[in-house]
Amino acid sequence: MEDIFTIRDLNLYYGKNHALKNMDIALKKNKVTALIGPSGCGKSTFLRCLNRMNDLIENCTITGQIIYDNDNINVEKYNVIELRKKVGMVFQKPNPFPMSIYENVIYGPKCQGLTDKAILDELVEDSLKKAALWDEVKDRLNTSALSLSGGQQQRLCIARTIAMDPDVILMDEPTSALDPISTKKIEELMETLKNNYTIVIVTHSMQQAARISDYTAFFLMGEIVEYDLTDIIFSNPAQQQTEDYVTGRFG
Amino acid sequence: MLAKTKKSEKKRLLFESLYRLSVIFSGLILFIIIIFIFASGFPALKEYGFFEMILNKEWSPNATDPQFGLLYMVLATIISTLLSLLIAIPIGVLSAAYLSKMAPKKIKKTIMFFVEILAGIPSVIYGFFILKTLVKIIYDNGKYIEGVSGNSMLAAIAVLALMSLPTIITVSVTSLDAINKSYDEASYALGANTIQTIFKVDLRAARLGIMSAIVLGAGKVIGETMAVMLVSGNAINFPGNLLEPVRTLTSNIATEMAYASGLHQSALYATGIILFILIMILNYILLVVIKRGGTSDA
Numbered sequence: 001m002e003d004i005f006t007i008r009d010l011n012l013y014y015g016k017n018h019a020l021k022n023m024d025i026a027l028k029k030n031k032v033t034a035l036i037g038p039s040g041c042g043k044s045t046f047l048r049c050l051n052r053m054n055d056l057i058e059n060c061t062i063t064g065q066i067i068y069d070n071d072n073i074n075v076e077k078y079n080v081i082e083l084r085k086k087v088g089m090v091f092q093k094p095n096p097f098p099m100s101i102y103e104n105v106i107y108g109p110k111c112q113g114l115t116d117k118a119i120l121d122e123l124v125e126d127s128l129k130k131a132a133l134w135d136e137v138k139d140r141l142n143t144s145a146l147s148l149s150g151g152q153q154q155r156l157c158i159a160r161t162i163a164m165d166p167d168v169i170l171m172d173e174p175t176s177a178l179d180p181i182s183t184k185k186i187e188e189l190m191e192t193l194k195n196n197y198t199i200v201i202v203t204h205s206m207q208q209a210a211r212i213s214d215y216t217a218f219f220l221m222g223e224i225v226e227y228d229l230t231d232i233i234f235s236n237p238a239q240q241q242t243e244d245y246v247t248g249r250f251g
Numbered sequence: 252m253l254a255k256t257k258k259s260e261k262k263r264l265l266f267e268s269l270y271r272l273s274v275i276f277s278g279l280i281l282f283i284i285i286i287f288i289f290a291s292g293f294p295a296l297k298e299y300g301f302f303e304m305i306l307n308k309e310w311s312p313n314a315t316d317p318q319f320g321l322l323y324m325v326l327a328t329i330i331s332t333l334l335s336l337l338i339a340i341p342i343g344v345l346s347a348a349y350l351s352k353m354a355p356k357k358i359k360k361t362i363m364f365f366v367e368i369l370a371g372i373p374s375v376i377y378g379f380f381i382l383k384t385l386v387k388i389i390y391d392n393g394k395y396i397e398g399v400s401g402n403s404m405l406a407a408i409a410v411l412a413l414m415s416l417p418t419i420i421t422v423s424v425t426s427l428d429a430i431n432k433s434y435d436e437a438s439y440a441l442g443a444n445t446i447q448t449i450f451k452v453d454l455r456a457a458r459l460g461i462m463s464a465i466v467l468g469a470g471k472v473i474g475e476t477m478a479v480m481l482v483s484g485n486a487i488n489f490p491g492n493l494l495e496p497v498r499t500l501t502s503n504i505a506t507e508m509a510y511a512s513g514l515h516q517s518a519l520y521a522t523g524i525i526l527f528i529l530i531m532i533l534n535y536i537l538l539v540v541i542k543r544g545g546t547s548d549a
């Protein structure tokens with residue numbers, strides 16, 4: 001099976017704080033990989049390495065190789081804009097722009113210079129349909145995105161990411177701020193999305209990880225303790241620490 | 252427990268009435284000022300007519316047939332205000348965007364330290380600075396041209412633009428800093444670059460704060476008197492040439508009030524009324540712009 005990301009000897013420091021330690025992991029193409037682990041163990045930090053979002057943080061040093069599509073993206077000269085076009089991200093808290101629903105969806109493509117109204121219209125409909133939001137908003141595309149419910153906002157953020165036609169979608173606890181019904185909708189959505197995209201998702205919900213992911217990586221204090229098929233991690237993990245964590249006996 | 256809530260309820264009532272009193276007090280003072288100025292300016296307005304005053308270009312209060320035309324001063328005030336804002340707004344807002352969104356923390360801190368000092372120094376100092384620089388340059392290069400003495404509308408505009416910049420920058424930076432960081436993250440994660448993020452997201456999201464920065468800057472500019480008098484030449488001219496002296500409405504009041512009496516004095520109060528109306532119009536325009544910006548998105 002093909003790997004989309006190959007990470008070799010990754011180390012990350014926030015100033016002097018050694019947040020990621022000697023990580024080696026290969027993420028599978030067109031699969032859902034879940035990152036689990038206790039708070040502060042570096043899941044978000046790791047995820048943000050994959051689209052170089054840590055560039056925005058002053059004093060953050062990253063060493064090692066992050067190979068995406070046969071290129072090491074962890075080098076200064078790598079074109080981050082091209083990377084982020086291919087590796088999209090959905091955040092923990094829904095963060096639509098304070099603009100209309102329509103403008104939110106076309107934001108990324110417009111930044112790339114796409115202006116043809118007909119193409120944009122089509123893109124909006126297509127992306128919102130893929131994000132299972134079209135039926136709920138098709139009559140009010142020009143109203144503010146902030147008028148949507150939290151769950152709808154999060155699906156809008158997914159639609160906005162899909163509109164870029166990425167290869168990979170990174171999701172950092174995308175349902176932690178949502179009610180169970182919205183959560184279920186987004187989980188169903190991921191089920192359909194995984195046919196076309198590689199998904200890497202951080203989650204604190206063991207059930208969610210077990211339900212939706214093909215692979216699971218268990219993080220602990222800046223290290224990857226175990227990485228395997230989700231079935232194995234949850235039924236027969238190799239490490240005691242993993243077993244303790246997934247069965248809730250941790251700490 | 253119950254006694255405690257009663258106590259805090261009393262406290263709340265006390266503070267509420269205190270707030271109410273101070274609002275009434277400041278409202279009353281404003282009202283008295285307006286009444287006073289209008290009453291004092293009324294004789295001149297009645298004698299010459301409001302439109303005669305703003306459409307007549309002749310100001311000769313001490314002639315045997317005195318004239319109280321403010322046209323040139325109204326125009327000088329409007330033009331110098333608009334041109335200085337035209338310079339200060341883009342520079343101020345772009346500097347704020349750089350400081351808030353692009354500059355490394357250390358550089359931002361250092362620059363903001365000085366900008367905040369500049370926002371606090373008296374505007375006469377800016378006048379003094381322009382007097383020794385721009386006015387001198389204009390004089391040195393143009394003294395053989397008739398009417399050019401260095402003191403000019405250009406110098407006044409420079410002073411106004413310069414003195415409003417620190418206010419526009421600090422208020423804009425504050426509002427840009429206050430917008431949710433997650434907007435920036437979303438924008439970058441969608442493949443936008445810094446410039447796109449600033450123009451498409453940040454400046455839009457911080458629009459209200461930036462508008463109030465502009466309103467504050469405009470208020471400073473239109474009311475400025477001493478610094479302008481220092482460099483404008485203070486002569487009543489049609490403001491058609493940037494290099495020639497002009498007089499603004501505020502300068503007119505400040506220059507002549509000390510010795511004016513009778514109808515002349517009333518005409519100076521009327522100048523104040525017209526300035527007051529101009530400020531109202533300016534604020535109204537800015538408010539409409541803000542409202543329109545507010546409904547088109549968000």
Ligand SMILES: Nc1ncnc2c1ncn2[C@@H]1O[C@H](COP(=O)(O)OP(=O)(O)OP(=O)(O)O)[C@@H](O)[C@H]1O
Nearest residue numbers: 014017019037038039040041042043044045046057
């Ligand atoms: N911007 C930052 N600056 C400095 N240190 C940071 C920053 N972000 C995270 N850290 C530190 O890096 C470590 C890992 O944080 P991270 O956010 O990746 O954890 P996490 O696994 O996502 O936790 P959670 O489950 O609570 O989201 C923590 O010790 C945290 O304090």
Ligand SMILES: [Mg+2]
Nearest residue numbers: 043044045172
């Ligand atoms: Mg996290």
